[in-house]
Structures are given as structure tokens and as C-alpha cells.
Amino acid sequence: MLIIPEKQENQKQVLTLNELSKRKVVEHNSLITSIAKMDKTPLKMFELAVSCINTEEPPKDNIVYLSKRDLFAFFKVSDNDKHSRFKEAIEKMQKQAFFQIKEEAGKGFKFKSIVPIPYVEWTDYHDEVKIEFHREIMPYLINLKKNFTQHALSDIAELNSKYSIILYRWLSMNYNQYEHYSVKGGRRAEQVEAYRNPLISVKELRVMTDTVADYKRFTHFETRVLKEPLDEITKHTSFNVTYDKIKKGRSIDSIVFHIEKKRTADDNSYKLEDTAYQEDKARKAETEDKLAIEAMKSNYTTLLLENMLLSPFEMQDTKIMAGLQVHVYPLYDELKNLRGLNGVKDHLSYVASKQEAYSKRNVPKYLKKAIEQYLPTVKRQDLNNE
Known part of the structure; x- marks a missing residue:
């Protein structure tokens, strides 16, 4: 029995139609919104080739391999003239088809015209089709961290x-x-x-x-x-x-x-993820409501209202009130332990006199910063007195 060793390097992966039907096409949004100067067959062939790119381990030589038999099946071509039609589609894609991409650049726009697949190789006696992408199109197909779109190849088919x-x-x-x-x-x-x-x-x-x-x-x-x-x-x-x-x-x-x-x-996983997210969101909202209620009952809230550091309208915002309860009021407790309630009143009176520097859009953040800057001073004074 003859045993043929497996290739360890540059192994060609010829994808079957069943594998292709499960694949996704991932492209940069600039390519999605570009002008496709080609008819449906080259465009579908491009999408088919893109789906074969492993975005986690992109081909270093920009080459992917397809099975000719499955490529014909993808296009639903079964007549005797399919090979000449395939050759005609390849020639049209290389001679006429290109993407015209428009991107923002400085004060204006930069325009690129890219022939996406300049090289295709096949023989009339072998099933394999070699497809090589143009180097300029590859940045729109790999290493996509943001502004990209994924869609199902089976839909395009x-x-x-x-x-x-x-x-x-x-x-x-x-x-x-x-x-x-x-x-x-x-x-x-x-x-x-x-x-x-x-x-x-x-x-x-x-x-x-x-x-x-x-x-x-x-x-x-x-x-x-x-x-x-x-x-x-x-x-x-x-x-x-x-x-x-x-x-x-x-x-x-x-x-x-x-x-x-x-x-x-197939949407079960998405539904489960969405349900978990909604449940987590509901738990956070419930916790926020409880903290807001505690803050509304606090004497510190009364002092903030008296010093016009908190408005009745802001008091109705559970996010603001919860933020005060968690991040600000514990620090007021520290000051109260050091200087009594009058010490807290004096601090808030001073903060109110400087409130032109305070952004009312983030009350807890401003008040937290103010008390954090003041507490070390109080503690140093107490140490010096001792």
C-alpha cells in the first residue's frame, strides 16, 4: 500500500460546498459602500472567494483554493457549456470588474480603483481553482477590528x-x-x-x-x-x-x-445572550433604584438641595442619586466623623460658592472630586493639632 505523506507547509485547503454554505463573508464597510463596477457573476465570485479567507490566519500569499465542482454548484451551473461560461466570467472579472472606493482623507476624499482578483489559475483536467487577491484589496478583508460587516454566504448564493x-x-x-x-x-x-x-x-x-x-x-x-x-x-x-x-x-x-x-x-444562542443581557440590566436597574431611595432619605441630600448643589429635577434621576449614595456620601461620613455635621455643612457651603466650575451634567463626579481634595487637608490638620 502506497502512503502519501501529508504536506506540512503551504498545504492547499480546497473547501467543499457544504463548508461554503456555512461560511461568512467579512468586509470593511468602505468596501460595502464602494461602487462595484461589475455584474452579478464576478461580484458573487468575489464574495465566494472572500468567504474562504480565514481572518484569524489570513493567507500570507493572498491565495485561496476552491473546488471547481462545488464552485459550479454554488452558481447552480449544470449545463455542458459551464466551463466556457466559467472562463468568460473570469475574463470579465479581470478585464472589466473593479471596486471604486471612496475614503475620507484630510480635508477631502481619496479615491481608489482596485481590481480585486487579478489572478485565477485552473486546468481542464483538475478540480482545483487557485484564486489570488490583489494586495491592495486585502486590508479591506483581514485584520478588521472595527467598521466591518459580516453576512452569510448562503444568502448571497x-x-x-x-x-x-x-x-x-x-x-x-x-x-x-x-x-x-x-x-x-x-x-x-x-x-x-x-x-x-x-x-x-x-x-x-x-x-x-x-x-x-x-x-x-x-x-x-x-x-x-x-x-x-x-x-x-x-x-x-x-x-x-x-x-x-x-x-x-x-x-x-x-x-x-x-x-x-x-x-x-439557529437564533437560540443569540436569544440566550440577549436574555442574559436583559436580566443583568434588570438587576442593575433594581440595585440602582434601591441606592437612589437610600440617597433621597439622606440628610446629605437635604444639605445639597439647600446649597443648590442638587436640583429637584436631578433628584429624580436614579443614576445621579445612586452615584451620590455609592461614591459621595461615604466620604461625607468620613468628614462628619472628623468635624461633625457642621464640618460637612461648611464644606458644602464652600463648594457652593465655587460652583461656576461645576458641570451640572455629572453631579456625583464633581462632588466626589471636591470632597476627595478636602479630606486629606482635614486629616493633616488633625495630625498637626495632635
């Missing part, structure tokens, strides 16, 4: 229109941010909702879909670039999408999309 793919990628970019900030926080409620209901001007949409010179009549543009693609996206992907037209004068100025994600059995 079902889309048969260039506009469907472009819109799906852009909608995914917005919905990813909605999911992120819904769980992690860091945005106001209206900002979070805006990610789920993204707005784009018709002018920007025409640029992104490369239809500035096409479909001059809005009715034609709406049918080809909005209605038909969104029907396809809703039918074949994880999103249900509708839209509204916003007028400015007599013409349609902008489009606002409404994205809803379809729930499946």
Missing part, C-alpha cells in the same frame, strides 16, 4: 441580481450595527433605531448601485433597483425588507428602508 447583492450587503452593514448597539449600548435609542431603518438619498443610492446614467425615469429605477431586488432579498435571505419614499418638493429625494430579521432555530 440565492441572489441573482447585481442590485440585490449590493443592497443586501448595505442592509447587512446597517443591521449589524443595530444588533451590536442594541446589546452593547453606546448609542441613543433613536440612533440604534436608525440602523434598523437606514436612510439613503436617491443620489447616493444611484452612485452605490452604479446607475447614475441608467433608469433616468424614477419609476424604472424603482422597479429595477428597489422593488425587484428587495423582493428577492426578502424571499431568499434572512431579512424582510420594506421601504418608504421621502419627497422633497415634487421629486423623490430619499429612501428609508425597514429591516426585520427572520427568526430561526
